[in-house]
Amino acid sequence: MRNAYSVGLVLLIGLSLLFAAGIVAGEATDRWFFGGALVGALLIAYSIIVLLLRKMGLIGPRKAER
Amino acid sequence: MSVTSPEPRTGYGRLMTGVLRGTLKLDVLVNRIYPSDFNPLYYTGGLANLFLFVLVLSGIFLFFYYEASLGGAFASVQYLTERVPYGGIVRGIHRYAADGFIIAVLLHLLRNWFTDRYLFSRDNPWISGMFLLVFGGVIGFTGYQLVWDDRAQALTAMFLAMLRVLPGGEPLARVFVGGAGISDGTLVRILFLHIGPASALYVLLWWHYTRLRHPKIWPPAVWVLFCVGVVFLLAGVIPALSGRPAAPAAQPTAFPLDVFFLWPFWLMNWLGAPGVVVLLGLLTVAGFAIPYLGRRERPQEMDVRHAGVAQVIDGNCTGCELCYFDCPYNAIVMVPSPAPGLSRAAANRTLLAVVVESRCVECGICIGACPFEALELPKFLERDVKTRVLEAVRA
Numbered sequence: 001m002r003n004a005y006s007v008g009l010v011l012l013i014g015l016s017l018l019f020a021a022g023i024v025a026g027e028a029t030d031r032w033f034f035g036g037a038l039v040g041a042l043l044i045a046y047s048i049i050v051l052l053l054r055k056m057g058l059i060g061p062r063k064a065e066r
Numbered sequence: 067m068s069v070t071s072p073e074p075r076t077g078y079g080r081l082m083t084g085v086l087r088g089t090l091k092l093d094v095l096v097n098r099i100y101p102s103d104f105n106p107l108y109y110t111g112g113l114a115n116l117f118l119f120v121l122v123l124s125g126i127f128l129f130f131y132y133e134a135s136l137g138g139a140f141a142s143v144q145y146l147t148e149r150v151p152y153g154g155i156v157r158g159i160h161r162y163a164a165d166g167f168i169i170a171v172l173l174h175l176l177r178n179w180f181t182d183r184y185l186f187s188r189d190n191p192w193i194s195g196m197f198l199l200v201f202g203g204v205i206g207f208t209g210y211q212l213v214w215d216d217r218a219q220a221l222t223a224m225f226l227a228m229l230r231v232l233p234g235g236e237p238l239a240r241v242f243v244g245g246a247g248i249s250d251g252t253l254v255r256i257l258f259l260h261i262g263p264a265s266a267l268y269v270l271l272w273w274h275y276t277r278l279r280h281p282k283i284w285p286p287a288v289w290v291l292f293c294v295g296v297v298f299l300l301a302g303v304i305p306a307l308s309g310r311p312a313a314p315a316a317q318p319t320a321f322p323l324d325v326f327f328l329w330p331f332w333l334m335n336w337l338g339a340p341g342v343v344v345l346l347g348l349l350t351v352a353g354f355a356i357p358y359l360g361r362r363e364r365p366q367e368m369d370v371r372h373a374g375v376a377q378v379i380d381g382n383c384t385g386c387e388l389c390y391f392d393c394p395y396n397a398i399v400m401v402p403s404p405a406p407g408l409s410r411a412a413a414n415r416t417l418l419a420v421v422v423e424s425r426c427v428e429c430g431i432c433i434g435a436c437p438f439e440a441l442e443l444p445k446f447l448e449r450d451v452k453t454r455v456l457e458a459v460r461a
Contacts (some may be wrong), residue, residue, distance in 0.1 A: 033301075035300050043298060047295060050287055
């Protein structure tokens with residue numbers, strides 16, 4: 001399972017880079033809705049990265065719940 | 067005294083027991099996907115708070131550009147959407163965060179309803195929560211009016227029809243529009259009815275939290291990122307746009323519907339203004355009355371609830387504050403100890419726990435929190451609990 005999570009992480013990191021590049025492209029061409037949507041996509045990718053890191057045991061749980 | 071609660075006899079009781087079991091099963095299911103500290107169902111209140119925060123920030127931005135006049139409202143919103151860099155995105159964020167807020171509030175309401183977290187001393191957050199919901203509905207509706215497009219015009223006409231149904235409704239309608247007919251003053255009033263109740267939400271939130279010691283007011287980072295991301299994504303992919311500009315001669319009969327805020331106006335197709343007013347009134351009264359109606363267990367069936375206000379056994383209290391931190395009702399305060407305790411552990415204490423009787427709900431949480439046997443419920447002693455547990459285990 002850890003391998004699957006690792007593959008997912010790599011994919012999401014790649015996607016995030018793509019989204020970040022899209023945000024810059026949207027800003028450069030004044031396509032604000034495009035850029036804004038990619039900010040959202042980037043945040044969603046980050047949220048899934050955080051979830052996978054947690055499932056892999058690399059972050060959390062919170063101190064109170066250890 | 068009976069340890070187990072009797073099976074509910076009424077249809078309502080059986081229904082609520084069914085939904086309680088369903089809610090708990092859903093919890094278990096979600097906990098298989100997410101770690102339990104990431105379970106969004108545990109943070110519905112925090113999610114509503116997150117969306118409210120997004121609404122306030124985006125609303126402040128929109129306010130800088132908005133012009134509250136018949137001639138300027140539509141144009142200012144169009145300028146913001148089309149000409150201001152990322153203005154359309156911020157408008158979309160404001161619109162979708164409002165939907166997110168209502169969804170989170172409704173989930174929060176249903177979850178607390180289905181899990182009985184509105185009974186007894188919890189009626190306080192329930193009532194304040196109902197005010198939050200009603201205020202949220204009003205704010206959302208007035209937000210659609212502020213754009214002053216054909217939908218806003220139709221909504222205003224329908225709302226005035228609903229106001230006129232009420233006793234004394236005609237003067238109310240005149241106060242709402244600011245005279246005999248719609249004018250610049252109408253939009254100023256609507257703007258006030260949008261921002262005034264929005265500011266009041268934070269006062270209501272203070273009331274909502276006032277009896278809770280550890281409210282979960284913010285979701286975990288994973289959900290903050292996800293929810294803000296979804297709002298941005300929707301704002302970019304399905305932009306919030308205006309309809310046609312409102313015109314005095316136009317009488318629009320159809321408009322795009324937001325199911326979370328505008329459903330009463332959709333129902334007017336069948337119920338008419340009087341029917342919708344009666345329905346909204348009934349729903350509001352029923353919502354506020356839920357803590358006082360349809361209790362599944364009567365007090366005498368829940369004898370543990372009548373165990374008496376918790377009492378501090380002065381000689382045993384060490385002033386460790388465990389009960390103070392565990393009491394969810396703020397019913398225990400720590401005061402400077404007037405004298406040392408009697409037990410060895412309590413000999414050097416500096417603080418003493420005191421129970422605020424008006425706040426104690428006799429739940430017994432403090433008894434479990436105290437390792438020094440310094441608290442007791444007078445009619446439900448710890449040794450009796452142990453005896454009953456042992457009897458239950460043996461049986």
